[in-house]
Amino acid sequence: MTQDKSASERMEKIVSLCKRRGFIMQSSEIYGGLNGCWDYGPLGTELKRNLKDFWWRRMVRERDDIVGMDGSILMNRQVWVASGHEATFSDPMVDCRSCKSRLRADQLPEKDGKLHCPVCGSFDLTEARAFNLMFKTYVGATEDESAITYLRPETAQAIFVQFKNVLEVSRKKVPFGIAQIGKAFRNEINPRNFTFRSREFEQMELEYFCRPEDGVDLLEYWLKERLKFYEDVGISSDLLHVHKIPPEERAHYSQGTYDIEFHFPFGVQELEGVAYRTDYDLSQHQKASGKSLEYFDEETGQHFVPHVVEPSAGVDRTVLALICAAFCEETITDQKGKAETRTVLKFHPRMAPIKCGIFPLLKNNERLVGPAREIVESLRPHMMVFYDESGAIGRRYRRQDEVGTPFGVTVDFDTIGENGPSNQGTVTIRERDSMKQVRVPIGELKSFLVDRIN
Numbered sequence: 001m002t003q004d005k006s007a008s009e010r011m012e013k014i015v016s017l018c019k020r021r022g023f024i025m026q027s028s029e030i031y032g033g034l035n036g037c038w039d040y041g042p043l044g045t046e047l048k049r050n051l052k053d054f055w056w057r058r059m060v061r062e063r064d065d066i067v068g069m070d071g072s073i074l075m076n077r078q079v080w081v082a083s084g085h086e087a088t089f090s091d092p093m094v095d096c097r098s099c100k101s102r103l104r105a106d107q108l109p110e111k112d113g114k115l116h117c118p119v120c121g122s123f124d125l126t127e128a129r130a131f132n133l134m135f136k137t138y139v140g141a142t143e144d145e146s147a148i149t150y151l152r153p154e155t156a157q158a159i160f161v162q163f164k165n166v167l168e169v170s171r172k173k174v175p176f177g178i179a180q181i182g183k184a185f186r187n188e189i190n191p192r193n194f195t196f197r198s199r200e201f202e203q204m205e206l207e208y209f210c211r212p213e214d215g216v217d218l219l220e221y222w223l224k225e226r227l228k229f230y231e232d233v234g235i236s237s238d239l240l241h242v243h244k245i246p247p248e249e250r251a252h253y254s255q256g257t258y259d260i261e262f263h264f265p266f267g268v269q270e271l272e273g274v275a276y277r278t279d280y281d282l283s284q285h286q287k288a289s290g291k292s293l294e295y296f297d298e299e300t301g302q303h304f305v306p307h308v309v310e311p312s313a314g315v316d317r318t319v320l321a322l323i324c325a326a327f328c329e330e331t332i333t334d335q336k337g338k339a340e341t342r343t344v345l346k347f348h349p350r351m352a353p354i355k356c357g358i359f360p361l362l363k364n365n366e367r368l369v370g371p372a373r374e375i376v377e378s379l380r381p382h383m384m385v386f387y388d389e390s391g392a393i394g395r396r397y398r399r400q401d402e403v404g405t406p407f408g409v410t411v412d413f414d415t416i417g418e419n420g421p422s423n424q425g426t427v428t429i430r431e432r433d434s435m436k437q438v439r440v441p442i443g444e445l446k447s448f449l450v451d452r453i454n
């Protein structure tokens with residue numbers, strides 16, 4: 001099988017698992033969907049929440065120098081004028097005169113040295129024109145020019161325009177950062193690769209403000225921190241690639257940009273950008289609003305516009321990377337010696353949507369079901385658990401393997417002392433990846449699990 005074919009089959013299996021087990025579904029599916037928009041089902045929502053919570057913990061709660069904010073999606077249009085988005089946030093597009101497809105000019109295939117339409121093969125293409133990626137909308141009852149604004153195409157601008165307010169209320173000194181997680185919208189010409197390029201997505205962004213002389217070092221610092229983050233959520237470094245953007249491809253204001261890329265089945269693609277944006281954003285808003293966004297340095301008595309380093313990550317792309325990195329098909333031999341394929345999502349326990357499955361060995365035996373339900377209630381305040389009493393125990397383990405549940409707890413006849421007193425009051429814990437089982441006293445179960453999922 002060629003590499004391409006096996007990679008695309010792998011991707012098909014991942015998409016199908018996501019739908020079948022309720023991770024990710026097409027938005028508005030019963031009406032035929034909406035291109036570039038996705039809904040997260042029960043498990044996908046847990047996974048996404050775990051990712052965002054861990055980002056927040058790492059970037060805000062565990063640090064002294066970063067605070068959070070939650071800005072509005074709709075903002076004054078002038079924000080987008082000043083930031084440059086209204087004039088330049090666009091992709092170059094061409095139209096095919098034959099089949100009327102609208103295409104990204106920078107992604108056209110070449111034949112005999114000439115660009116052509118990938119849909120119908122025609123060479124009859126229009127000149128490239130800029131197509132703005134922002135979704136335009138109207139605020140209020142009248143749809144005229146004065147009511148125009150946009151759904152934000154990135155979360156960062158809310159941070160820049162609130163810089164002064166947040167600085168004052170948090171009483172931080174540079175270097176310090178403002179972090180935010182939220183929705184962003186881009187009218188992408190060609191949404192593709194499942195959730196990778198969507199029209200509605202979420203970002204996790206940090207703007208880290210600093211003295212101009214510290215920007216270059218802080219860019220390197222944040223690249224390292226962010227790579228460590230991916231390791232800590234279970235994306236190993238051999239699946240990541242750091243692409244240093246050459247000066248001629250960087251935004252004109254940037255003094256250094258790295259893309260952190262992931263080996264998706266459909267290619268090596270960007271997960272996060274880490275950019276040293278100088279004082280561009282704050283200066284633009286200072287100029288356009290007429291309000292000072294300078295920082296007063298008490299130590300040196302200087303006033304200056306802080307520089308900024310921005311690690312900007314996509315929630316949905318990282319969720320997809322987590323699923324792709326975790327997806328695994330293994331051949332194992334069952335108790336009767338028969339080989340079978342086991343599908344496992346090997347999520348880091350910290351990211352797994354369900355932390356622990358709880359199973360009474362038999363369904364109709366109240367003496368097993370009762371303690372199993374008590375365990376469920378005792379663990380529930382601490383983690384996401386799932387109770388399952390239907391089917392053979394092996395099948396129940398497999399169902400949890402397929403959604404990445406790292407631990408399975410079984411209440412059996414030993415637990416209730418039916419095979420003698422030695423194991424009474426203990427349960428078996430089965431570990432997903434090794435499939436090994438250990439017996440643990442019920443009283444130690446919570447701390448056993450909590451130690452491993454945080």
Ligand code: ATP
Pocket residue numbers: 154186188195196197198199200201202203270271272273312313314315316317
């Ligand atoms: P690309 O080159 O892939 O379009 P970008 O360089 O325009 O991405 P940024 O503007 O740097 O992306 O946005 C920061 C992050 O937001 C990206 O690294 C990505 O994770 C996420 N992101 C951007 N566009 C999309 C999208 N259409 N769908 C999902 N996530 C996105």
